[in-house]
Amino acid sequence: MMIWLRSLICLLGFIVISVIVTPLLLLISLPFWGKPYKCIIDIWCRIVLGWLRISAGIKYRIEGAENLRYLEDKPHVIVSNHQSTFETFLYSMILPPHAFVLKRELTWIPFFGWGLAKLKPIAINRQDGRNALKSIIAQAKEKFNEGRSVIIFPEGTRAKPDTVKPFKKGAFLMTRELGADMLPIAINSGRAWSKGRFLKYPGTITMVIGKPIPFEGQSTQELLNLAEAEIRPNIRQTLD
DSSP states (O other), rough: HHHHHHHHHHHHHHHIIIIIIIHHHHHHHHOOHHHHHHHHHHHHHHHHHHHIIIOOOOOEEEEEEGGHHHHHHHHOOEEEEOTTTHHHHHHHHHHEEEEEEEGGGGSTTHHHHHHHHHHHHEEEEEGHHHHHHHHHHHHHHHHTTTTTTTEEEEEESSSOOTTTOOOOHHHHHHHHHHTTTEEEEEOOOGGSOOTTOOOOOOEEEEEEEOOOBBBSSHHHHHHHHHHHHHHHHHHHHHHH
């Protein structure tokens, strides 16, 4: 009963944040890009994550934060498993300039989606098939030229708690085309905030940032294998 009540309070708070705080921050951010805009996004994410902590008892901790320094030197392809909306807020707050690869429908969601759109993501139409991949690669090259890393979830959708779906090759075709190093991230957010569930469970979400995987001419399949070999053990590590 208590978890249900806290989850309801959390939802009501999200509605308030979405209807009042998010539009206000979007208006303030209109003239800005670069560092000033990043500060505004940080405020938005801190409000959301702070509300999750207060209302639902969801905290987070980061292992391997020292590996973020590599993103300051040059853009990377950030490869992460995906279990929850939680990582959208956490990654937006802690990572240097970046662009998410996401389905365009997410940017249509009132308030939340408008905030995502302001982040200038790589928004794709999944119905385009091969053309979608070409579009991802072309846009990713533009982001790299701007000095922004690209975040992609190679599972293609959110997975159940404590699981990692098979990785799809598209993320690694893009990585190969870019000739980019990868930064692997593992997160167990589904334990507290899982896909399609109203209830949110108190606890500490663990995010593990691995060391970069250098691009040395590997094939698409080899890049996929390297990413899985890094992320899957780190997911198991978060369960210990």
